[in-house]
Amino acid sequence: MYDGRKEKKQLKTKTTDRHGRVMTVDPKADTPMKRFFESVDHETLHYALAENPKYAAFLAALLNPEFKRYTFMRIARDHGFTLHELQVLYTDFSRHMALLQALPNAARALPQVMNDTIENSKNKLVVCPRCDGKKQIIEIERDGDGKVTATNLRDCPVCKASGEVTELGDKHALDQYYEIMKLTNVKAPININNTMAVGVSNNSMMNNDMEKLLRLSAQMTMGRREQDHEHKPSED
Secondary structure, three states, X not given: OOOOOOOOOOXXXXXXXXXXXXXXXXXXXXXXXXXHHHHOOHHXXXXXXXXXXXXXXXXXXXXXXXXXXXXXXXXXXXXXXXXXXHHHHHHHHHHXXXXXXXXXXXXXXXXXXXXXXXXXXXXXXXXXXXXXXXXXXXXXXXOOOOOEXXXXXXXXXXXXXXXXXXXXXXXXXXXXXHHHOOOOOOOOOOOHHHHHXXXXXXXXHHHHHHHHHHHHHHXXXXXXXXXXXXXXXXXX
């Protein structure tokens, strides 16, 4: 029952940013934002902010001695930047710089990496796992009690007395090789015999089918030509 006393107004302590993150109303108590600022390299963050004029005022406030009494969380909140936005900015800039620094080494190593990928995709001869490369195996005969009665040598049935078997190339390397040569996601080629049989009485139809076959062959070896992307008028 209401006793006539004035109810205390409940102060709002939580709010959300435009990305839906729940945060405290007081910027100083925003622990995730504080953790982000303490974890990142400040110089890298400043370079990332300097890349975009959108963050010019925010960066100026961070570097201004007059704002030393304000926390990073307060300055970011006042300028309307969320934790998600700053984290994506910092991560993308760091990844971009890392790629630029690694690019010269990557370019020099690329031919060797390509050769290694090709070699790893090839089938190779390895020692037969059955006979350990000895070409023959020992066949043991036993009696009803399990006692050895005779031992014989016979040719290995796995490697056919060659001592080696073919090991398939690495599937991951083979997939990469197909991707490099643009041989993935390619439709089955046209049956040439059917094409010739159907088109033998119609030269124009045969020419059209042969053009499609040549275009497909070029696409498999060198990639789709630029003119294939252009709109072509239909042929009667």
